[in-house]
Amino acid sequence: MEPNIFSTYRDWLEHEKMPKGKKAALVAAVELFSDTGFDGTSTVQIAEKAGVSQATIFKYFHTKQDLLLAIVRPVMENFFPKYRDDFFAKMSQFDTLPELIRFIVSDRYQFVAGNVEVIKILFMEMMSNVEIRQLFGKIVSSNDFHFLSEMLGDLKRTGQLRDDIDAAGLVRIIGGQIGIYLVQSHFVPAMVHGDERDLQLISDQVIRTISK
Structure with a gap:
């Protein structure tokens, strides 16, 4: 199937x-x-x-x-991929932390870029809409940390991940980098140099932050 x-x-x-x-x-x-x-x-x-x-x-x-x-609900529910079997099958092809991070950053950026209108709405409403914040918190705490724990396990198997990095921290680090890049590309385009180069820079920054 x-x-x-x-x-x-x-x-x-x-x-x-x-x-x-x-x-x-x-x-x-x-x-x-x-x-x-x-x-x-x-x-x-x-x-x-x-x-x-x-x-x-x-x-x-x-x-x-x-x-x-x-x-916003369908996008929030799918920010952590529901097609986890396909996602983790691809992750299993990589053996090093840098390879895994580059795959994760690229995969999730493609999702964000494809949903840029809704992501923009979500960002704006998260600041002022209590129901949106509660929904996001509920989705993360109830379903998606199982996905995140699996992803964290894949990163740990490389032996290169810092011991103090947990699932929540991983989301903040990767999501924060992608979010900032999205803001720059839409509001300060002079600061970006093209997806391929910038995603490489984002990946390198994440790798430096979470590596032993």
Whole structure:
């Protein structure tokens, strides 16, 4: 059986079985929330961009907050890959810490880059939206640390990982580097030099930080 790989929100949405009006509302909301923010976007604007009525939006989403959650939840749930068998099969091909880190950084950056609109929305709302923060915390604490412990185990088998690096620290280090790069590439493009070179630099920085 092929792994159920979530690559991008738009691709996932395209293949989801749902009414056209609901799908159109989600696509429109992604674009508007990303451009003008959740608070700066009205359901009237979403309805106009989607080519549907406000009644259609509220038929599928009771509130604008429900619409927001329908956008960010799938991306949050898949930030730590659900296709773990495929992911760890690829990790097993590498024997050294540098090789593993370069694979992880590249794989997760491709996910972030493919979902840049939703990631941008998520970053903005994490600062002010209590429900989004709670949802993210719940997802991380309930399901994904099993995935993270497996990934940490793979890094430890190299014998090159610092003893004081745990799963949470690994997420902060790798996620922080990718997040900063994403911000730079969209808001200060003069600071970036191209994905290939910059991902190599990010990987090298992570390796220096977590190596013995």
